[in-house]
Each structure stands twice: as C-alpha cells, then as structure tokens.
Amino acid sequence: MKIKKIRLVNFRNYARAELLPDARMTVLTGSNAQGKTNVLEALHLCCLGRSHRTPHDRDLIRWGEEAASVSVEVLHRDGTHDVSVTLSRADRRRKAVRVGGAQVARIGELMGHVNAVLFAPEDLSIVKGGPAERRRFIDMELSQLRPAYFYALQRYVRALNQRNNLLREMLRSPAARATLDAWDEQLALAGAQIVRHRREYVQALREAACACHRDIAGAGEALDVAYVTQLRADDGLAQDMLRLLREAREQDMRRAVTSVGPHRDDLRLTVAGREARVFGSQGQQRTVALSLKLAELSVVERERGEAPILLLDDVMSELDPRRRQQLIERIDGVQTIVTCTDLSDLAGARQGAVYRVEAGTLRQES
Template identity: 45%
Template sequence: MLRVKQFRNYPFLELAPSPGITVLYGPNGSGKTNLLEAMHLLSLGRSHRTPTDREMIAQGEMSAVIHGQTIRSDGKHDIEVRLFQQEKPQKKVLLYGKPAQRIADMMGHATVVMFSPEDIRIVRDGPAARRRFVDMQLSQIRPGYLQVLRTYLTVLENRNTLLKQDKLGMVSDFSAELDIWDEQLAAAAAPLVKNRRWFLDQLSKTAAEEYASIAENPGEPFALEYVGPLAKADDPIARMLDGLRRSRDEDRRRQHTTFGPHRDDIALMLYGRDLRAMGSQGQLRTAVLSMKLGEIRLIQDEMGEPPALLLDDVFSELDVKRRSALLRSTQGIQTLITCTDRQDAADARADQFLRVSEGADGAAKVEAE
C-alpha cells in the first residue's frame, strides 16, 4: 500500500498495487515516474533522480507525506517519510508510526530495484555515479552499511576542515591534530572497504550469469572489479594510514583529502578489458542491465525474499533479448511497470492496469481499468 500527500503532482493518492505485475500507463508528464520515485524514497530514503528532497514536495506546499506498508515473510512493515520545505531536519522517517532514530533504520523494510533510462549513467558518468550505485544497493542489503558510510564521510569532512583551517593559519598543532583524524579515518575506512569488497564480489558473480544469458556471443565473461586504493589491501587500516601519510603534503596544498575510499570506482570488465573504454553501446547496456538483474538475485539470496521491481519506461529502449531477460526476472515478483502506451507492456502479462493522467488543475489521477 502506498499513500502520498502533497507529493509532486499528487495532492493525495492511495494505491494498492497488485502483488504481481502492475502496469501504469499514461502520457508523458502525467505522474508515472513520480509514483515509482515515492516507492524508491520509502525503500532507500532518497529519490532515484534528485539529491534535493524538497523538490518532491508539491509546488506551493510546505510539506509532503509518503507512507507505505509492505508485507514480507516476517509480517507487515510500516514506513513513512515526511519532507519539509523549511523545518529542520527537512526529512523525518517514521517506522510503525514512531520517529526513527536514524535514516539508516529505515533500510530493509521495503526493498526495490529500479530500472530506468538513466541507469546508463552508471557507465557514462564519473566514479561518483558508480559509488552511488554501490552505496545505495549495499545499504538495502546490509542495513548497517549506511551508518558505516556516514561515519566515514563525517570523519573525512572533519579532516578536510582541518586542512582548510591550517591554510588560514588557525591551527596551532597541525601534525598532531591531523594524526588523530588519520587514525579515525583509517578506522572508518576499513568496514567501508570490507562491505564494498564483499558486495562487488557477490554482484560480480550474479551479474556475470545474467550477462552470459543476454549477450550476443554466449559465454562472454563479464566481471565487476573493485577499483580503489584499499580495494585489494590485506590490512586496509595500515594501508590507509600509510596512504594518508604519503599524501599529507599534497592534501595540505590542496586542502582536501586525496587518498581513500571516497575515490573508489568499479571497473566493468569483459574478457578482462575495461568495457567503459572499449565496449560498444550494446555491451554497455547489457552490462548495466546485468548489474541490475544481478542485484535482484543478490537481494533474494541475502534477504530471503526478492525486492519489488520498478521498471520505469525501459521497454521502449530494449531489444527482444534484453526485454525478455527483464520480463523473466519479474516472474513471481511484485513489479510496477510504467509506459506511455498500454500496448508497450502487452507482453508483460500484467495483473493490473492503471491509467495515470493529469487533470486541468495539474493534479495527477490514477484510475483502474
């Protein structure tokens, strides 16, 4: 069950998607992606398309409410996110009606894997896009991960602040203070790297199997490789301390930390070569799709039940083979599919068709057939 208030172009909406496949169809700009975005927000604490939470509050309103209930093998889960235009914090999370201590606590109550045309940015954009992919997926599977990441980023920020203050001549015992941050940053980096390493090892296996089933040439060996200063370190803490010490002069000059897992990346390898450098468009698309399909299997394996699938406008871009690989993965899984034309999802064997439209007043409407 999904209920939203003053969310994007929905003044109010309550929706109970089928446990099977639901198709949401309607013209461009009517509010289809907005609904998937609301579900993504409930699962991962953030939108899949904007880092600015306030953007999701309906124009002219001061707050938005997004409330969802999911039924999982261990019972009913109840999650609510409230967004505020001016209050601090601008985002509040409630679990079973009670304020959550931390945003991280909401992880794992509802899991989703979203497929959208923007997925290609995982290969097209810089390392930050790939780190975001890893961090978001990992925090769903390992609810404690988000806290690990936040701790690292907080210490990193403190270290960077010290480097800036040093430049302004505000620090009396710079080396001693930096030593303290180095210790803390190394301690925070170790669990971060351990989690990412584990995740990429697992995802590499499942994604490779998916890739092999879609690829033009059967058996093309696809793999994900963790790239980063500590990616292969036996002792990440020692390696981190060493790296920080070596880059200290440069960090001091540049006033920020140049060494560490905040610069991690993933390499997408085919036949042992980096796909991003030499892959065709088709291979890159297959790689991204395989990573997402692999993610479904990984969530299923780790959490004992599959995620909900959100397929946003993806069919029009896929060829027959990729499309059928995607549809195969929806079997027995709660899935929401958006498309402009009802016909686009004809082969999805949907249980429910919902028509989305935007009224003259700009408010979105969802009607069952």
C-alpha cells in the first residue's frame, strides 16, 4: 500500500494543499503550530472516518468556511483506490465518504482502503494511562483491519447505552425491567464478537511486540502483553457474557450502570514481570509504546498482505539515539510520513522528500 496523493481543501489551517508523498519517507518540517500534524490528521480521517484529536468534525473545518474535504489516492496491489471525506458545518451529524467516487452508506465501508499506523508522543498514554486508553489503542487498529469488528463495536456501544439508560429508568419505574433481558442478549452477542477479535489480535500483537522489545531493550527486560477480560470461556463467549450480566444484574440495578463486559477490558503490559504503568521508568515506558506501534506494522502487514502507511508525529525528538536508530531500521521499506521541527532528528534515515510547512502551506524542498 502506497499513498500517491493527498489533497486538502479548507481543512484546519489549510485553504488548499497537495502532497505527493515519496514511496519511502516524506518529511514535513517547520516550526510548531504551522500545520504539520494536520496533514497526518487528514490521513487518519480517511482511515477511520474520524479524527484522532477531536470528536467534533466542525473543528476540522477551516475558520470562516462552511465545508472541508480530504481526498487520498492509494495504490494497492489490485490498483488505485480513491478515498474522500467531506465535512459540512451546516450538517454536523453527517459526513460524505466516497470510495472510488461512490458515496458509501456506512463508515464501515471505508475501513481497509487506507491503513495507517500513527505514532505520536501522546501514545505514551497507552502504557501510562488507564484501561480506556489501551482499549482505544486496540479498537482503532482492529476497526481498520476488520470491518466486522467495527460493526460489532457499534452494536455493542448502542446496546450498552440503551441498557444503562434502562437501568437508570428502573430506579424510577421498576416495570421497565421487562425489557432488560432483550438488551442483555444483544449486549452478549456483540460483546462475544468483540472479545473473540481482541483475543486473536492481541495474541498476534504480543508475539511481534515482544520480539521488537527484545531487539531494543535486550533479553534482560522481557516484555509481556496480556489481554484481560472478564469472559473466560474459549467457546460459548455469548453464553458466558449472558451469565455474567445476569449474575451482576442486582448490583447493576442498584448502581444504574453495566459493570461487566468488554468495555471493562484491559491490556496488561509488564516488563521483567512488573507492571510497566506503575513500575516502568520513562525510558522503559517509551520502549514499550514503541514496541507496540512497531508490532502494529507487522500485524497489519501479515493480515492484509501489504504494509500500512506509518505516520510519525514529532516522535524522533522524544527518542534517545538507540531507540531512534531501531525505529529507522525497522521502518525501512515502509512508506512513512514524519513530522519534525529539526531535520537533524532524522540523521541516518533515507529521506525521500522534504516539505517545508508554514502557516498552512506546503513547499517541497527536496
């Protein structure tokens, strides 16, 4: 998979801009707050149909404009895929997504046409943050890889919200309990699909991440990655979740919130047997985050049969020379778009194209 062209119209601080990425590495350099990250955000929008920085599409539309659009040409083994996303300030609830010129009815139909792995300084929260950060990490990549997972996640969130609303209503009207069984069944069916996909993905991620971590940190600081879920059964996951929901029903009714299910899952990250979130040094936590992101590249390539695009948002300056060199060596051959304020941060990397970013304009320098 290679990005051939990216076009922005009224996106963030760009009026109009076009980027022709190199097949290897494209560098976006310039001072802070000039629009470097906005280009990566635009690509991410074409991957998942939403920004990784804001839940509000209107934030992506240039000030004073009524609409914004991003279009991408992607070269796959089977030919070129054209993907575009148009946002409207007037209709905040809808975005127009087109693949091959035809508007798609569901966001899930966008998944897989543009696959990207994004690594930014804030990804340290995967290690340092709470379970929600780690679930989001899993969800973002799995949604790109497997549309079936994305749809199951949508169904689960809808059913979870309905069940929680019903639990709150039952505090006022106990008769509402009559419909609780129906929501439990929907939640269990969608939840079982989510857990099955997550287990498969984390197993593949674990193998790749542990190998990456061993190369960077050495065998003395072994990484382990484990998926933590309340569901125990290998088969009959839906029945297992239904049992958990019924066992927790009285507690859930008192608290008016659903206490069991994959929305409570976590990813346990340990280094030399100790939890990285609690006991890891800053350097160890960075190494774990880097290993997970490099593992994503490997897992996507294995499942898709072609490497995704790698987006590096000002991470080189955050890494020490040894980790930086490991990253450069491992991304050789992967199309990469990297932002930086100082080109010296990329010493040793084969830079294919360099763009200067200033106040929402792109100027190619090499």
